[in-house]
Amino acid sequence: MSAALAAILKRDLKLxxxxxxxxxxxxxxxxAVVVIVxxxxxxxxxxxxxIGAAVLWIGALLASLLGLERIFAADHEDGSLDxxxxxxxPLALTAAxxxxxxxxxxGLPLVVMAPILGLMLGIDARSLAxxxxxxxVGTPAVTFIGLLAGALAVTLPRSGLLVAVLVLPLAxxxxxxxVAATDAAVTGEIPLGAxxxxxxxxxxxxxxxxxxAAAAALRYARE
Amino acid sequence: MPLSELANPHRFLRRARVLIPALAVFALVLIGVGLVQGxxxxxxxxxxxxxxxxxxxxxxxxxxxxxYTLMAIASxxxxxxxxxxxxxxxxxxxxxxAAFCLLCLVTGALWGRPMWGAYWVWDPRxxxxxxxxxxxxxxxxxxxxxxxxxxxxxxxxILTLVGFINVPIVKFSVEWWxxxxxxxxxFRLDGPSIHPSLLQPxxxxxxxxxxxxxxxHLAAMRNEILRRRLHTLGILAAAEAExx
Numbered sequence: 001m002s003a004a005l006a007a008i009l010k011r012d013l014k015l016x017x018x019x020x021x022x023x024x025x026x027x028x029x030x031x032a033v034v035v036i037v038x039x040x041x042x043x044x045x046x047x048x049x050x051i052g053a054a055v056l057w058i059g060a061l062l063a064s065l066l067g068l069e070r071i072f073a074a075d076h077e078d079g080s081l082d083x084x085x086x087x088x089x090p091l092a093l094t095a096a097x098x099x100x101x102x103x104x105x106x107g108l109p110l111v112v113m114a115p116i117l118g119l120m121l122g123i124d125a126r127s128l129a130x131x132x133x134x135x136x137v138g139t140p141a142v143t144f145i146g147l148l149a150g151a152l153a154v155t156l157p158r159s160g161l162l163v164a165v166l167v168l169p170l171a172x173x174x175x176x177x178x179v180a181a182t183d184a185a186v187t188g189e190i191p192l193g194a195x196x197x198x199x200x201x202x203x204x205x206x207x208x209x210x211x212x213a214a215a216a217a218l219r220y221a222r223e
Numbered sequence: 224m225p226l227s228e229l230a231n232p233h234r235f236l237r238r239a240r241v242l243i244p245a246l247a248v249f250a251l252v253l254i255g256v257g258l259v260q261g262x263x264x265x266x267x268x269x270x271x272x273x274x275x276x277x278x279x280x281x282x283x284x285x286x287x288x289x290x291y292t293l294m295a296i297a298s299x300x301x302x303x304x305x306x307x308x309x310x311x312x313x314x315x316x317x318x319x320x321a322a323f324c325l326l327c328l329v330t331g332a333l334w335g336r337p338m339w340g341a342y343w344v345w346d347p348r349x350x351x352x353x354x355x356x357x358x359x360x361x362x363x364x365x366x367x368x369x370x371x372x373x374x375x376x377x378x379x380x381i382l383t384l385v386g387f388i389n390v391p392i393v394k395f396s397v398e399w400w401x402x403x404x405x406x407x408x409x410f411r412l413d414g415p416s417i418h419p420s421l422l423q424p425x426x427x428x429x430x431x432x433x434x435x436x437x438x439x440h441l442a443a444m445r446n447e448i449l450r451r452r453l454h455t456l457g458i459l460a461a462a463e464a465e466x467x
Contacts, residue, residue, distance in 0.1 A: 148385060152365060152378040162368050166382060169357035169389075172350075213385055220302075220377035 004089050005097045012101030015074075022070070023105040026063040030110050033059035034117045045122040052121035053131045053182040057175055059117070060110045060135050061142060061168075068146030069163040071102050072154040072218065081154075085222070091215035099147040099210065100140075107139040130185030134178040134199060141203035144210030145170045151214035154221050173202050230307050232448050239441045246441065250434035257428030264420050273337050278424055280330040282432035283323045284352070288390055290320030290436060291355060294362070295387040298380035308444070310376030313383065314366055315443035319436060321359035328352060339403060347396040348404035355393055358386040372451065 016023040037055045038048060048055075075081035084094050114135050118128045149166040153159035180195035258278055267274035294316045300309030331349065332342040343349065362379050369375035397404055408416045417425070 148381070152382055153368065155374070156368055159368065162364055165364055166361045169354050169361060170385070172354055176350075209385065213381055216302075217378060217381045220381070221374060223374075223377070 001089060001093075004087060005093060008084075008094060008097040009101045012098055013105055016101065016105035022067055023109070026066045026106045027109050027113055029066060030059045030063040030113060031117065033062055034121070038121070049122040049124070052118055052123040053127055054179050055121060056114050056118060056123075056131050057135070057138075057178050057182075060107075060114065060139055061171060061175060063110055064107055064139050064142040065146065065164045065167060066160075067102070067106060068143070068150050068167065069153055069159045071098055071147060071150040072214075073150065073156075073159070076154050081218070085218075091218060092211040095147055095151070095214045095218070096144075096207070096211035099144050099214075102147075103140045103143040107143055111135045111139060124186075127182060127186050130182045134181045134196065137196075137200055137203050138174045138178045141174050141206040141210075142167065142171050144206045147210045147214045148217065151217035151221070154218060170206075174199065177202065232308065235308060236445060236448060239445045243438055243441050243445070246434050246438035250431050250438055253427055253431030253434060255431075257424050257426075257431050260424035261428060264424050267421070270338060273334060274421070276330050276334040277421070278428045280327060280334055281425060282429040283330065284327040285429060286432050286436050287320055287324035287327050287352070287355065288393060289433075290316050290323060290440075291359070291383075291387065291390055293440075294320065294383050295390075298383040301376050301380040302384075308448075310372070310380070311444050311447045312440070313376070313380060315440055315447050317359055317363050317366065317379075319439050319443060321356065321363065323432075323436065324352065324356045324359055328356060344403055346403045347400040348393070351389060351393040351396045354389055358389060362386070 034055055037051075041047060041051075072081060075084065085091065087094060111132060115128045115132050118131060123131070146163060146167050149163040152166065153162055156162065177195045177199040181193065181199050184193040184195050261275055261278035264275075266272050294313045297309045297313035297316065300306040301313065328349075331352075335344070336342050362383055365379050365382055366375050369378055397407065
């Protein structure tokens with residue numbers, strides 16, 4: 001079973017990273033979102049430092065939305081989704097492997113980029129570490145929510161905007177506790193503190209719910 | 224069990240023809256009585272006349288939550304029990320619930336400005352109700368995006384059930400977090416904490432809002448059934464014309 005999961009992971013990573021996969025576009029988008037903020041609020045470093053963690057979170061959240069609609073739609077178009085149905089694996093596990101591959105290709109680079117962009121916003125080292133930690137926990141959950149939205153919209157052409165509209169309300173708790181945990185890292189008594197634990201809890205919740213609900217949605221879409 | 228009996232759309236339509244006008248009249252009378260009593264009720268000792276917003280704000284909030292709960296139950300009906308009218312009920316409830324949710328948000332803003340000094344604050348209760356509104360819009364968008372009704376029904380049902388997590392968050396947000404919004408004052412273990420002179424018009428108004436919701440919901444369900452029939456008739460007519 002783990003061999004099959006590894007095969008799916010490897011295949012999706014290859015598809016994402018090779019030409020036409022579009023893994024890098026999220027990083028460019030993240031950079032663009034973070035760069036336009038100082039233009040909008042002015043190059044005021046104390047202000048940017050204060051809102052920096054929130055800017056990084058918004059940028060990473062928006063960048064994570066890109067390409068979610070392709071997780072299943074691409075497989076649906078070329079027929080490989082039917083093969084995944086026939087695979088001797090629970091469909092939820094297959095979906096989880098695909099989400100994980102998608103996150104490694106698109107989400108992990110955002111987490112790696114965040115501290116570098118944070119330097120441009122004048123964020124200090126402690127907040128940088130905190131925002132990176134919260135993004136590391138939070139962005140996979142965004143991908144797993146997006147897995148469900150991608151499965152719901154699997155048969156639709158041009159569903160990118162719909163997927164974004166479906167994901168954002170469900171991702172709001174992640175944003176709230178992600179930014180709250182980053183603030184708590186600087187001001188709170190316990191490093192990261194309760195908001196970080198709540199963020200972890202919400203992420204774990206979506207790691208379970210996302211694949212199960214996505215598998216159900218895919219089954220119903222095939223009927 | 225009347226629910227299984229209503230699985231026949233024809234029987235449903237026959238009942239709806241009687242129920243819709245009855246509920247509509249009932250709603251008008253109750254809301255009228257509730258609002259008139261509400262305006263005659265004594266003003267609040269702190270909030271003065273502004274407390275009267277409550278007779279619209281609170282019932283619409285209840286209906287917004289109840290409509291989403293109804294959609295979640297109907298979604299179970301679609302996915303688990305495969306009741307033929309469950310998806311019609313879920314689809315018809317979404318725009319009506321969204322409208323009541325918006326009414327709740329707008330009246331809340333109008334109430335908040337004189338009382339809190341701001342139309343909007345990013346308070347847990349307000350934010351979670353806003354998320355409820357966004358979820359309503361997401362469900363409606365998904366319904367409209369998929370043109371095959373039975374496929375759209377199943378996708379919307381799964382989304383509705385996932386979004387149902389938000390309903391208890393709305394309800395308990397005032398207890399879990401420190402909130403500017405007041406806590407529950409009607410449905411409490413130790414009984415309502417508002418004075419009977421204000422509570423009575425509130426409950427009458429709420430009953431009227433519930434009747435209004437069901438009248439609108441049944442009418443929307445009837446329209447959806449008729450719309451699907453028309454669609455089928457159109458296809459049949461086109462097939463006939465082609466055969467000729």
